[in-house]
Amino acid sequence: MTTIHRFGLPTHHTDPAWVEYTALGRAQDREYFGPGWDASPEAILDRARRSLDRHEVHRFLARRDGDAVGCAMVRRNLLDDPDAVDVSVYVLPGHRRSGVGSALAAAVRELVGDLPVTRATAWLLAPIPTGEVLRPPNGVGAVPADDPGVRLALDNGFELLQVERVSRFDFAAPLQDPAEALAAASAVAGDDFEVISWEGAAPADMRADLAVLQQRMSIDPPSGDLTVVESRWDAERVRYEDERLLPTMRRWRTVVRHRPTGQVVGLTELNRELTNPEGFVAQEDTIVLPKFRGHRLGMLIKAANLEFVRAVLPGAGSVITWNAEENRHMLAVNEALGFRPILVEGAFERPLS
Template sequence: MSTTARPGTDATTGPADASRPWRVVPAPPVPDATDAPDAWAYAGIAEVGRRVELDRWGWTDLHAPTAVLLGTLRANPYRDVAVWVAVTEGDGTGDGTDGTAPAAGDVVGYASALLPLTANTHTAQLEVAVHPDHRGRGVGTALLAAAEDHVRAAGRTTTLTWSGVRPEPEPGPGALTAPTGTGRVPADAPAVRFALARGYALEQVERYSVLELQDDPAPGTAGDLPTADDRAALLAAARAHAGADYRTHTWRDELPEDRLDDLAELWTRMSTDVPLGGLALEEDRWDADRVRTLLDRMAQRRQHVLLTAAEHVPTGRLAAFTWLQVPIPEVPFAFQEDTLVLREHRGHRLGMLVKGVNLEAFTAWRPAARRIHTWNAQENDHMLAINVALGFRQAGVEAAWQRTGL
């Protein structure tokens, strides 16, 4: 079971010898820099993540390099994070048993537990990943046990985790369908069997989609794709339908202070107004300080924020928004993150409007970009229809798992 941390690029290291014994240890505190002595664990995690993503999708866009991980796994006022690594032993080069520190190449798996601090404090979000060359040796089971012990000691009773797979299977005896009635995963996939065997229930399936901006389709996304002219026509139609009552604003990395309260309300409504399936999640309240913290976190993770919002002109309030997470290095991809139209402003094509404007701004800024990744609940028909019209094509699915009564 693993999630994606949404990344950039990184160097690689060779895998540890699969015949060596291993053990699970807490990772050192997150260091300030990639060249710090304790960064070995995070460099190892980055390489495990790279190999997992390559094995799963056939590419590595979704892995988080070391510099990104340091920002991703650092605690902040809204969440605590704990991390464990499985390291190999017995070669005398750094397993921790002979007085030396392990090395990045000794890491064969990792687990993390994210504990929300201001809302949904009954929950924890877990991630477990094992290097493909080291699967089937109990590494994942031991890592999950370490994370669950930590979560249990913290008084959390509900754990959530996600796992990705491609392609989505057709309905039938070999497919496990989410309780929402939409979205399936193959029942015999290793991550599915792993989750079910450890008491996790499938609660929701998200569609993982990719928008190809160049003539180089990602694995599983081939087919007739809308052109840039097609997208421009969709944006023009959305502008016309929204009319003079709505105007858009686009910001990169810095957001105006007088808009932070409105943006906080939009992020709050993201926690209540999007489909959640059977996930036991409650409202997660945002304020201006939390928006500032998000921008700071993105900078620590070496990510730009490109955000477009639609203002309702008669009231001067923001009615919709969308944002892209764009790696600071000039990599050929980005990530479509939250999009929301307030319920009271739906029916004006604001979803298409803000997405179209933001996409136009992105392609003008990064003309060499080749693709954008995104995830949506399979039951979110309206947002999926917008994405399909813009050219997003399904590349796989992400299963949302939940265990209660831990």
């Protein structure tokens, strides 16, 4: 018999439900990536606590015969998009297609029905398709049609609206050495642009410019047929994000500054868990302001940041990144450096009455 248990954020990371919940999250990551995303329950709890004022989060466990075999989460972004929720459901492989996912989905539907929201989104990882596929309305990219997560999403009224490519870069085997890519891009960019890299918190005098870039990041990348809501950023939010992440993560950022104006016009970011020193490096946002595109600044900052991390972290193994399949410009930059596709991720959305 499957039972669903909803629980709140615990006071300590040794709370039994929290231990079970984070173990299931680790199992999900390992299913697709291996141990590269492992993070301690303590670090995950720390970040969750630091987000309480900006995110409403509900968590569920599914138990069968006393064992935790699945979990679900409903997250509502109170700052940027309070009219929507993001939902996720995970079931251990040995318990799929046995009603556990449906039971979790029913609990999620009941909860969401009581929230003042108008739509739900879900992002689902899946293997690169080899058989029958499901495509989004724009026809770019595909997910495997028979994937259990895809089937569960469709059965619960979600529609696939975009596909992202998940790619991996290995420092030991780049297609193009980051130092060489940096030199080539610098030659095209010219003397008007200055590259600046650092680890840790953003310098106070850059926060306003970084806020402009982060806000553009919410609307600039291709989004398929997904509903897009522009996020709101200012210097204080940049500072807040550093304070939220830096206790449990290392952050490396590279920006490009336009010398004639002094404006920071491009940004890229890499992160890694402090509690997993052998783990993956996550490629987060990369963006160049539209007015300054066409000078190879995207390649410039990505190559510079990879080179920076390689210098300060000689043992770095791999970088993982996500890009919309229709974002050919950024995919071309990644492919030139040696990022190779390893997974797909489907972006699903469902309107709510």
